[in-house]
Amino acid sequence: MASASAEAKTTFEDFDQAKRMQGEITKNYFQRLLTAQANGQKVGYGFVMANPIEFFNVFDIVPLYPEVTSLNISYRGGAPPLIALSEEVGYSTDACGYVKMGVAAATDKTSTAIGVLPKPDLLYLTYSGCQIYIHWWEQLHYQTGAPILTVDVPYVREYDGHVDAHDIRYVAAQLEESIPVLEKFTGKRFDENRFKEVMRLSSKAWELWGKVLEMGKMRPSPLDAYFESIYYMAPITLIRGTQECVDFYAFLLEELKERASHGVGPTAREDYRLVFEGVPNYPFFKKFWNLFRQNNARGVVSTYPKVAGMIDTGSFHLNTDHPFESIAEYMIHAYCNWNMPLRTQLLEKYVRDYHADGVVIHSIKSCRSFSMGEGDMREYLAKEKDIPTLLIESDHVDPRYYSEAQIKNRVDAFFETLALRRAA
Amino acid sequence: MQASRSYYAGIDAGSTYTKGALVDDRGNIVGTAVDMTGVNIVTASKKIYGLLLDKTGMNESDVAYVVGTGYGRYRITFGNTQVTEISCHAKGAHLLYPNTHTVLDMGGQDTKAIRVNAHGEVMDFSMNDKCAAGTGRFIEGSARVLGLKLQEVGELSLRSTNPVKISSTCAVFAETETQEQLAWGHSLEDVLYGIHASMATRAIGLLRRVGIEPEITFTGGVSMNPGMIRALEEQLGQRLNHDGKTMYCGAIGAAIFALERASSATHEGGSAA
Amino acid sequence: MITVGMDVGTRTTRAVVLEEGQRLRAKIRLPTGYNFAQSIQGAYDAVLAAAQVTPAEVDYLAATGFGRYRVEKRDLSITDITAAARGARFFFPRTRSVLDVGAGNARASKINEKGKVLKFRSTEKCAAGGGGFLERIAFYSQIGLDRLGATALGAHNPVAISTVCSVLAESEVINLITQEVPLEDILMGAHQSVVGRVLLTLKQVGIEQEVTLTGGLVENPAFVQAFEQKMGGKLNSSGDLYYAAAVGAAYLGHQRLLKKRGEAA
Amino acid sequence: MIDSVQDFAQVTDDSYSAYDSVTRWKQKEGRPAVGYFPVYFPQEIAHALGYLPVGLLGASGRVGLDMATAHTQSFVCSISRSVFQLGLQGNLDMMDVLVFSNICDVARNLSGITQRNRPGRSVEYLHYPINNSSAHAVKYLREEYARLARRMAEVAGTPALSTENLRTSVELFNQKRALQLRLVHLRQESPWLIPYTEFYSVLRAGSILPVERYVERLEGYVREQEARSSRPKDGVRVLVLGNFCEQPPIQLMKAIEEAGCFIVQDEALVGERWLGHLDTDKSEDLLSTIAQGYVQNLDPMTVRFHPSVNKQEDLMRRVRELRLEGVIFATPKFCEPALYDYMIGKPALDKAAIPYLHIEYEESMSSFENARTMVETFTESILFD
Numbered sequence A: 001m002a003s004a005s006a007e008a009k010t011t012f013e014d015f016d017q018a019k020r021m022q023g024e025i026t027k028n029y030f031q032r033l034l035t036a037q038a039n040g041q042k043v044g045y046g047f048v049m050a051n052p053i054e055f056f057n058v059f060d061i062v063p064l065y066p067e068v069t070s071l072n073i074s075y076r077g078g079a080p081p082l083i084a085l086s087e088e089v090g091y092s093t094d095a096c097g098y099v100k101m102g103v104a105a106a107t108d109k110t111s112t113a114i115g116v117l118p119k120p121d122l123l124y125l126t127y128s129g130c131q132i133y134i135h136w137w138e139q140l141h142y143q144t145g146a147p148i149l150t151v152d153v154p155y156v157r158e159y160d161g162h163v164d165a166h167d168i169r170y171v172a173a174q175l176e177e178s179i180p181v182l183e184k185f186t187g188k189r190f191d192e193n194r195f196k197e198v199m200r201l202s203s204k205a206w207e208l209w210g211k212v213l214e215m216g217k218m219r220p221s222p223l224d225a226y227f228e229s230i231y232y233m234a235p236i237t238l239i240r241g242t243q244e245c246v247d248f249y250a251f252l253l254e255e256l257k258e259r260a261s262h263g264v265g266p267t268a269r270e271d272y273r274l275v276f277e278g279v280p281n282y283p284f285f286k287k288f289w290n291l292f293r294q295n296n297a298r299g300v301v302s303t304y305p306k307v308a309g310m311i312d313t314g315s316f317h318l319n320t321d322h323p324f325e326s327i328a329e330y331m332i333h334a335y336c337n338w339n340m341p342l343r344t345q346l347l348e349k350y351v352r353d354y355h356a357d358g359v360v361i362h363s364i365k366s367c368r369s370f371s372m373g374e375g376d377m378r379e380y381l382a383k384e385k386d387i388p389t390l391l392i393e394s395d396h397v398d399p400r401y402y403s404e405a406q407i408k409n410r411v412d413a414f415f416e417t418l419a420l421r422r423a424a
Numbered sequence B: 001m002q003a004s005r006s007y008y009a010g011i012d013a014g015s016t017y018t019k020g021a022l023v024d025d026r027g028n029i030v031g032t033a034v035d036m037t038g039v040n041i042v043t044a045s046k047k048i049y050g051l052l053l054d055k056t057g058m059n060e061s062d063v064a065y066v067v068g069t070g071y072g073r074y075r076i077t078f079g080n081t082q083v084t085e086i087s088c089h090a091k092g093a094h095l096l097y098p099n100t101h102t103v104l105d106m107g108g109q110d111t112k113a114i115r116v117n118a119h120g121e122v123m124d125f126s127m128n129d130k131c132a133a134g135t136g137r138f139i140e141g142s143a144r145v146l147g148l149k150l151q152e153v154g155e156l157s158l159r160s161t162n163p164v165k166i167s168s169t170c171a172v173f174a175e176t177e178t179q180e181q182l183a184w185g186h187s188l189e190d191v192l193y194g195i196h197a198s199m200a201t202r203a204i205g206l207l208r209r210v211g212i213e214p215e216i217t218f219t220g221g222v223s224m225n226p227g228m229i230r231a232l233e234e235q236l237g238q239r240l241n242h243d244g245k246t247m248y249c250g251a252i253g254a255a256i257f258a259l260e261r262a263s264s265a266t267h268e269g270g271s272a273a
Numbered sequence C: 001m002i003t004v005g006m007d008v009g010t011r012t013t014r015a016v017v018l019e020e021g022q023r024l025r026a027k028i029r030l031p032t033g034y035n036f037a038q039s040i041q042g043a044y045d046a047v048l049a050a051a052q053v054t055p056a057e058v059d060y061l062a063a064t065g066f067g068r069y070r071v072e073k074r075d076l077s078i079t080d081i082t083a084a085a086r087g088a089r090f091f092f093p094r095t096r097s098v099l100d101v102g103a104g105n106a107r108a109s110k111i112n113e114k115g116k117v118l119k120f121r122s123t124e125k126c127a128a129g130g131g132g133f134l135e136r137i138a139f140y141s142q143i144g145l146d147r148l149g150a151t152a153l154g155a156h157n158p159v160a161i162s163t164v165c166s167v168l169a170e171s172e173v174i175n176l177i178t179q180e181v182p183l184e185d186i187l188m189g190a191h192q193s194v195v196g197r198v199l200l201t202l203k204q205v206g207i208e209q210e211v212t213l214t215g216g217l218v219e220n221p222a223f224v225q226a227f228e229q230k231m232g233g234k235l236n237s238s239g240d241l242y243y244a245a246a247v248g249a250a251y252l253g254h255q256r257l258l259k260k261r262g263e264a265a
Numbered sequence D: 001m002i003d004s005v006q007d008f009a010q011v012t013d014d015s016y017s018a019y020d021s022v023t024r025w026k027q028k029e030g031r032p033a034v035g036y037f038p039v040y041f042p043q044e045i046a047h048a049l050g051y052l053p054v055g056l057l058g059a060s061g062r063v064g065l066d067m068a069t070a071h072t073q074s075f076v077c078s079i080s081r082s083v084f085q086l087g088l089q090g091n092l093d094m095m096d097v098l099v100f101s102n103i104c105d106v107a108r109n110l111s112g113i114t115q116r117n118r119p120g121r122s123v124e125y126l127h128y129p130i131n132n133s134s135a136h137a138v139k140y141l142r143e144e145y146a147r148l149a150r151r152m153a154e155v156a157g158t159p160a161l162s163t164e165n166l167r168t169s170v171e172l173f174n175q176k177r178a179l180q181l182r183l184v185h186l187r188q189e190s191p192w193l194i195p196y197t198e199f200y201s202v203l204r205a206g207s208i209l210p211v212e213r214y215v216e217r218l219e220g221y222v223r224e225q226e227a228r229s230s231r232p233k234d235g236v237r238v239l240v241l242g243n244f245c246e247q248p249p250i251q252l253m254k255a256i257e258e259a260g261c262f263i264v265q266d267e268a269l270v271g272e273r274w275l276g277h278l279d280t281d282k283s284e285d286l287l288s289t290i291a292q293g294y295v296q297n298l299d300p301m302t303v304r305f306h307p308s309v310n311k312q313e314d315l316m317r318r319v320r321e322l323r324l325e326g327v328i329f330a331t332p333k334f335c336e337p338a339l340y341d342y343m344i345g346k347p348a349l350d351k352a353a354i355p356y357l358h359i360e361y362e363e364s365m366s367s368f369e370n371a372r373t374m375v376e377t378f379t380e381s382i383l384f385d
């Protein structure tokens, strides 16, 4: 293959610059994280799902998301030794792999594929969507002695998505209660102007990110909203509330528009449009993607990138006039904090809105927050709505649960049925 | 040979057995063959192909198209193309029992429930999940551990009068559980039937995922097992289609695909290989 | 004093005759099968014959293994973990960690100088943590159990088999075979995967020198080698240790008898 | 007295699947029933609304899971799957309302999939606050209770909650909890008096019998047991942890006893007695009292999170107070809350050199050999040297 010429964009690579930018952003973030404590900064552990990271920004606390570090480590093949460390001390094989990796990485001097991670100065427990969060922080609390700061977030319990006012009040009240705690912890005063500025930047980034994901509605879609989003969702999590983050999504949006105008996309053609549900498989990420890429299938929309915030559901606005209430609402509407019928209906709506051919559910054996109910989701979509739906299982970080022959068999058969339907 | 190249072969390279089937240009089954897969899939599938030709008195030149299926489908080097065994079992079951709407395929390492339409095409399918309990391998394991022949297991279980409950969710563990039940003094027949009953419950769970619509055709190696048939029929409260050919269903379906592909390939004027 | 120890395992039944709690007069093993009464009686008769003792001369019979309750003539039943620990110490007195690997699962224990079990753990059920997995592989690859270990030792580049579930690990093996990976490398990979799980269990109780291996896997040189490599230390193992639990049971029977006679005197 | 025991055993049996006694009660009383998923549920509120509160404690392996298998995967605990199966089979149809809560991800999502498969019928979800250091937690829970009470009254067409009714109900349930606690303490002191199986069915009957009848029977039973005396027996005093939600097979608990252990305390049905006594005198706002009872109760419970309570110290306190010789972690297969709590307890026990054992169970298991061997070895290692 001849190398791409400087002026004309010829290969897909040329339209894939945002991914590279994301790589830089992630690298810089890790750099900042690994040196934070040496620079006298506090490291706060937090969760990805609908977190109010704006508070960390204002108090200058460097966030560490064990979900992000774990997925990065496992993407680089580094999960097995960490999981082994945890299982050696007694963690069950059935426990969430993120927890096992996170706990091992926070043990004295454990070196990981991305370096020796700082231990927590603070454990920020935001209970959006996953119960294991509580247990995880408890483990780290007993292991490291770091204090836990809790923000309780009620589950979206109504099947029509309605959220009671008392839920929002309760979360907002706790956010307010957390301010003096954070002031004491950092020795800094809460700067309201700074907070508003951070909120503004956050909203801006969210808006752009939402537009990016909407691009999947185009036919063909210029992006793979599942596999590529794995990369694209990093900045909104890691550096939200900064200009850099806003710039990234602006760039990405432009790039995708360009792809669209050149008729370029992540696969040679777009033969199938799929909706994806569930956490991907990180240790075999590329292999897994290939199973779909080979069939010229693109993920046009997926629920996974929405774990950080439900930007496309109309339930999401950050409002600087009511910062606490609007953050509270955002936290309540985390994807896994929705009850199952809501999640299922969202998928059904995606199939319609994005003109998809079918749904692929990648179910994680050790993550019940996502997977409990995915079987029923399949029941509903396949049986009641006659939408071709494939349910496959493995793990997000543990390579021991990935059986290639088995998964390939299912994926191949799924494409055979899609082809049949197409012919009919 | 009067009509050269008017036969179509399907080879199903399964985890346990490799099966072959040959059909003529009207879709009649001309012959079948089976043998252990063993360690070398390439050799095993070649061997079955040879056996199939021998048994039917054909030459390679009589065969117009070969479709491979099963786990080893990509290793069937002499095949023209490959199709997953899910589509093949559906196709094969439809040929054997044209009123089939649901297929249950129990093979060596997985169990599949398939919903098919009036043309034998797959509408939906579901396979045993990550946890492998409830496949034919489990019966094989129990047979080996107990020093029984595979064929004996099902027969013996039919003599059970007071089935023991084997509930383990794990195939590995269930093997031990089997022996424990024996150690506690339950009869061999009762324990064996217990195994079949517990596997049947799992299989029915899978069938429910795709919806149970009569007729149900039982395919795969385990459809040769009378104990399993009884357990399934008892729990489902309805009869299953099965016979000596259902074990070859995957290969038969593959042969039918070979027939279909070959005719569409001639229409398009190209080869799918 | 003559004590007999019987270990009724899932695959084999082992019987030993111990004299004065010290001298191993005979050892025997037979497949367990599904007719327990028959295998137990068979092993009992055979071991007495081999030791040249009559039933009347037997002072005590101690049973262990999962079928211990089926040994009707037993004077005492002991769990395999306790029995294997004593047996390990019988052959290797400086044993502090015992690893008893049978067909179904592996049990690791930490013991004190007297052979008392301080801490123990068995492999999780959802795991290919026993010899049964290797049996399946031997069967599947048509190698035969006897030659399995020796064949695996010929590996140059063992391929890791990582699946947790032994049934799925078999699919993985099949998959590797279809990819034409050399059989030796696959077999060694399979051994390493069992080793990984067993070692994990041992680590969960803590490793202390010396480590002694008991149970059926002492007959498998590839397992022993892979284990020593992965643990980074030596493993006591010898053919006699296949009988460790039976010997341990006989030994504990002897102790019991001494105590009883002492009390009576 | 024999009658009570049989009565208890019989209703316990009934709660394993068909809930016939609930159907009969409804026919006789013409009143509604509410099924609640473990661990805790404010039964007094249901009672005050005229409901019969009934615990959904799984099917103890008595039903096949074929229907549940179609909707749920194999890597979740048995209780969730068997309760779901009961629902799909129609065995929970007599329950006018089903209530789930945030004990774990499995239970949370179970509420929604149960709703989806129970069209037009009521399935409610209660959020118990996890942040008991927030000044708003009690208020929040009070509003949750008020919301639930409104819904339940609406569903059954019963009058709204009245303070008078609620007061009567709280007092009744105070009695129930007090009696259960007396029994628990009695067994802690003299575990040889009552076999675990009997003890369990007595407690379990409290999750299905109407409270009036239960209290009456239980009173007689407890008094009689307290008066009994028998020669103390020898056994290893153990605490069993992990069975706070999924009910262990009774055979497993028997195997533990047969191996020579006294189960002096365990977590089966803890939610039933967890609140202890609620003071009804002080307040007119009894919903707040009940909410406060939950939020401010610092007793350890796996599915409750108390940043201010040290679970390790608490475990060591129990070791001392109950004179424990060992701890058995009997965790339901795939139950993450139990598995993580094991990892909190374990290092503390290691440090104090208290023997412990970890076994996993499933409600439907039918073979206990492995567990039995482990428990026997465990007792052997404590008893002999």
Ligand SMILES: Nc1ncnc2c1ncn2[C@@H]1O[C@H](COP(=O)(O)OP(=O)(O)O)[C@@H](O)[C@H]1O
Binding pocket: B013, B014, B015, B016, B017, B018, B070, B106, B107, B108, B109, B110, B135, B136, B137, B138, B139, B140, B150, B151, B154, B220, B221, B222, B223, B224, B225, B226
């Ligand atoms: N004659 C027989 N009697 C009973 N069971 C049989 C017989 N032949 C095969 N089986 C069962 O069928 C299984 C193999 O099924 P098969 O469909 O050939 O699997 P695969 O396609 O994975 O090789 C074996 O595990 C065994 O349980």
Ligand SMILES: Nc1ncnc2c1ncn2[C@@H]1O[C@H](COP(=O)(O)OP(=O)(O)O)[C@@H](O)[C@H]1O
Binding pocket: C008, C009, C010, C011, C012, C013, C101, C102, C103, C104, C130, C131, C132, C133, C134, C135, C145, C146, C147, C148, C149, C215, C216, C217, C219, C220
């Ligand atoms: N001759 C042999 N060569 C290699 N491995 C063997 C041999 N005999 C037994 N084994 C291994 O030992 C295991 C059986 O161990 P054993 O202690 O007899 O089990 P159990 O106590 O359950 O009867 C088998 O699964 C096999 O892996």
Ligand code: SF4
Binding pocket: A067, A096, A097, A098, A099, A129, A130, A131, A132, A133, A336, A366, A367, A368, A369, A370, A396
């Ligand atoms: S259980 Fe699932 S949602 Fe929760 S931390 Fe683990 S992977 Fe994330």
Ligand code: SF4
Binding pocket: B130, B131, B132, B133, B169, B170, B171, B172, B173, C125, C126, C127, C128, C164, C165, C166, C167, C168
């Ligand atoms: S080891 Fe058993 S429980 Fe685990 S995945 Fe395999 S069959 Fe299932």
Ligand code: SF4
Binding pocket: D077, D078, D079, D080, D103, D104, D105, D106, D107, D245, D246, D303, D332, D334, D335, D336, D337, D338
């Ligand atoms: S047993 Fe555990 S996982 Fe299952 S519902 Fe109860 S708390 Fe949740």
